[in-house]
Amino acid sequence: MGFEFLDFDVIKGEEIDLHLIKTVPGNKGKNWVPAYHFNITLSGLSEPIGKIDIRIGYNKNLYYGGHVGYSVNEEYRGNHYATKAVLLLKKVAHAHEMEKLIITCNPDNIASRKTCEHIGANLLEIVDVPKDNDMYQRGEKVKCIYEWVCS
Numbered sequence: 001m002g003f004e005f006l007d008f009d010v011i012k013g014e015e016i017d018l019h020l021i022k023t024v025p026g027n028k029g030k031n032w033v034p035a036y037h038f039n040i041t042l043s044g045l046s047e048p049i050g051k052i053d054i055r056i057g058y059n060k061n062l063y064y065g066g067h068v069g070y071s072v073n074e075e076y077r078g079n080h081y082a083t084k085a086v087l088l089l090k091k092v093a094h095a096h097e098m099e100k101l102i103i104t105c106n107p108d109n110i111a112s113r114k115t116c117e118h119i120g121a122n123l124l125e126i127v128d129v130p131k132d133n134d135m136y137q138r139g140e141k142v143k144c145i146y147e148w149v150c151s
Contacts, residue, residue: 033057066104
């Protein structure tokens with residue numbers, strides 16, 4: 001039985017919405033899982049203020065890369081939009097029967113660490129990225145590993 005993307009064109013929140021911009025199928029050869037990519041917008045508007053994605057499934061690579069990636073444009077930072085966007089992704093995680101998500105960040109990324117704390121994620125450990133991991137090759141040597149029980 002293959003993976004099926006579900007209908008998440010727009011996920012509406014109180015202050016922000018998530019607009020689906022693309023889906024990416026998994027790639028077994030690269031050990032990648034399927035993913036949804038969204039623009040973050042202010043509610044009712046279409047101009048992106050950031051991006052967020054969620055990867056569906058579990059594997060060793062996701063322990064270091066995480067299930068969720070996000071960024072908020074500089075002029076919109078400080079409003080907890082990343083936190084609000086991650087919380088909106090619960091709908092996608094639940095629809096795919098995922099109760100726990102891994103979120104990772106670099107130890108010096110204080111804003112991302114605060115986002116993880118605000119959603120109630122637990123810091124599992126701070127680890128060295130394995131040398132055979134793509135992130136290590138890009139210069140990312142250490143990661144904070146958070147687990148978020150999103151049930």
